[in-house]
Structure formats: C-alpha cells, structure tokens
Amino acid sequence: MLKVTDLSFNYPDNPDTFTQLNMEVAEGEVAAVVGPSGSGKSTFLQCLGGLLQPKEGKIKINGEKVLGLFEQLIAGHDDIALVNQDFALDDYHTTEENIRNIILNLPKKERDEFVQELLDLLDLNLVAKQQAITLSGGERQRLSLARALAKEPKLLLLDEPFSHLDIHLRRKVGHYIKKLCEIRKMSVILVTHEGEEALSWADTLYFFYKHKMKKRGAPLAVYNAPKDYFEASFFGECNVVVIDKKEYFFRPHAYGLSKDDTYKHQLEISYQYADFRGAYFANFFTCGEEEIVLYAPNNLKELNTCYV
Numbered sequence: 001m002l003k004v005t006d007l008s009f010n011y012p013d014n015p016d017t018f019t020q021l022n023m024e025v026a027e028g029e030v031a032a033v034v035g036p037s038g039s040g041k042s043t044f045l046q047c048l049g050g051l052l053q054p055k056e057g058k059i060k061i062n063g064e065k066v067l068g069l070f071e072q073l074i075a076g077h078d079d080i081a082l083v084n085q086d087f088a089l090d091d092y093h094t095t096e097e098n099i100r101n102i103i104l105n106l107p108k109k110e111r112d113e114f115v116q117e118l119l120d121l122l123d124l125n126l127v128a129k130q131q132a133i134t135l136s137g138g139e140r141q142r143l144s145l146a147r148a149l150a151k152e153p154k155l156l157l158l159d160e161p162f163s164h165l166d167i168h169l170r171r172k173v174g175h176y177i178k179k180l181c182e183i184r185k186m187s188v189i190l191v192t193h194e195g196e197e198a199l200s201w202a203d204t205l206y207f208f209y210k211h212k213m214k215k216r217g218a219p220l221a222v223y224n225a226p227k228d229y230f231e232a233s234f235f236g237e238c239n240v241v242v243i244d245k246k247e248y249f250f251r252p253h254a255y256g257l258s259k260d261d262t263y264k265h266q267l268e269i270s271y272q273y274a275d276f277r278g279a280y281f282a283n284f285f286t287c288g289e290e291e292i293v294l295y296a297p298n299n300l301k302e303l304n305t306c307y308v
C-alpha cells in the first residue's frame with residue numbers, strides 16, 4: 001500500500017536528518033515508529049504527507065508517487081491525512097464547520113450524520129458552535145483528529161496524536177481507528193514517544209535511531225527480545241544484571257521466587273522502596289552495582305532473593 005524506498009532528508013542547517021529509510025505498510029496495517037527525541041520521526045511523517053521535499057528516494061502509495069512540496073501547487077495528497085502538532089484548523093470557522101468542510105462527496109443527510117459521529121467520537125459536542133480559534137489545546141487536537149478522519153484517508157499519519165487525550169478518550173478513538181483499519185483497510189503510521197502506546201497499537205514496530213530506521217517486527221517479539229538495553233527501555237522498564245561476567249536483560253515481571261526450568265539464576269537483592277501503581281507495585285532493589293525493579297501485586301519488602 002505504502003512503499004518508501006531509500007528516503008533521505010536534511011534541513012539546510014541539520015545535515016542528514018535521516019538517510020536511506022525504507023518502509024512498507026500493507027493495507028489495514030498499523031505501523032508504529034518510536035525513537036529518541038530529535039531523531040527525525042516528525043520530519044519523516046511530513047515527507048510522507050507531501051509537506052516536505054525529500055532530498056532523495058521515493059514514496060509511493062498504491063503505486064502512485066507522492067509528490068514533495070516543490071513538485072505540486074497544493075501540498076499534501078488526497079489519500080493521506082496527517083495529524084501533527086500544528087493542528088492546521090480553519091480558525092475562524094466553528095468546530096462543526098471545520099469537520100463539515102472536509103466532507104465533500106456525501107449527500108446532505110449522510111454528511112450531517114458523519115459530522116455528528118465525529119463530534120460524538122471526539123467529545124466535541126459542547127464546542128460544536130465555537131470558533132476553532134477559541135478552542136483549548138486539547139480541543140484543537142481532537143478537532144484535528146476529527147478532520148483527518150473526515151477525510152476518510154487510505155493512509156492516516158499520526159504524530160503524537162493523543163498527548164492531550166484522557167485515557168477514556170484514547171481508548172475510544174483508538175478502537176474507532178482500529179475498526180477503520182479492519183473494515184475500510186485504512187493503514188496507519190503512528191509516531192509516539194510512548195512505548196506502551198506503540199505496543200498496544202502496532203502490527204509492526206519501527207525504531208528510529210541515529211538517522212536510520214530499523215524494522216523491529218511484531219510488538220511481542222520486540223518487547224520480549226529487544227536488541228539492546230537502549231531499545232528495550234523504549235518499550236517499558238527493563239533490568240540489566242551481570243551473571244558470570246555476562247549481561248542479561250529481563251523485564252520486571254520476568255522473574256520467579258523459586259528456581260525452576262525458566263528461572264535458573266539466583267540473584268541476591270536488597271530492597272530499597274516500592275511505588276504503588278494501581279494494578280501492581282513496582283519494587284526497587286539493588287543487585288550488586290545495579291538497580292532493578294520487580295513488579296508484583298504486593299510490596300516485596302521481605303524479599304532478598306529472586307530467580308531469573
């Protein structure tokens with residue numbers, strides 16, 4: 001559906017923002033891109049959306065070239081919608097008009113229904129008649145998402161789209177978007193800082209680092225078998241211990257209280273403190289020179305040995 005080949009981009013004063021990126025996203029697939037701040041994730045999405053001019057490389061959607069900023073009169077592509085931090089709203093139109101004006105090819109009744117569906121989905125009913133310029137940051141972000149969905153794109157590009165949304169709305173909007181992927185075969189590329197969000201959304205994870213992007217595969221595999229500690233730590237807490245002069249990584253839940261076939265190595269640990277996190281306690285220990293964290297339903301104050 002989307003094919004990116006050897007894509008490179010640099011800002012005039014930022015050489016090699018990224019180089020030689022490759023990516024393929026199938027119909028209905030959700031790809032999540034994570035990586036350190038400043039690694040080029042937002043810039044990459046803007047290139048995909050036709051808002052920047054890549055230095056080299058090709059972007060194709062269903063075989064058709066996506067033109068860069070200098071190759072067309074109006075930036076952007078009909079089949080692609082981008083939601084980023086710019087929000088790009090019609091400030092002097094109301095919330096409702098901002099959505100309605102995107103929906104061009106439906107008869108009035110269906111158009112009204114679709115506008116209402118999006119107002120409901122993004123909890124915008126109370127500000128439906130308000131001019132966009134008067135909306136709060138969170139409302140602007142929600143309206144920007146509504147406008148992107150109103151476009152019914154084949155490819156939805158989301159750059160940290162849920163930063164202002166509470167957990168309830170995140171779940172509702174996430175569910176709606178995933179349904180669109182299933183039913184309408186819309187594809188999504190999600191850029192996020194939050195590893196957990198990436199894990200819960202993605203069919204495929206990509207990792208942006210040092211001007212390059214690496215495909216890392218399915219969330220479960222990336223979570224359980226990261227390449228190194230740096231990558232592992234993007235997707236949740238991770239422990240490092242040295243056993244027989246060799247470094248081992250393990251996730252905070254991957255330990256046993258007694259020796260068995262899975263957990264063979266004994267660790268001597270010393271309790272420091274515990275954070276209550278609602279569903280579980282994060283218990284912090286020292287283990288030799290390292291600090292480690294173990295998740296448990298209770299406070300592990302008495303524990304001084306575990307197995308990994």
Ligand SMILES: Nc1ncnc2c1ncn2[C@@H]1O[C@H](COP(=O)(O)OP(=O)(O)OP(=O)(O)O)[C@@H](O)[C@H]1O
Nearest residue numbers: 011012013014017036037038039040041042043044
């Ligand atoms: N308009 C610009 N002119 C010059 N350099 C820029 C411009 N926009 C971004 N950059 C630089 O390009 C690099 C990539 O920026 P980008 O915003 O794409 O990173 P990012 O991975 O999305 O970061 P974050 O996660 O912090 O949003 C950064 O070093 C940034 O400072």
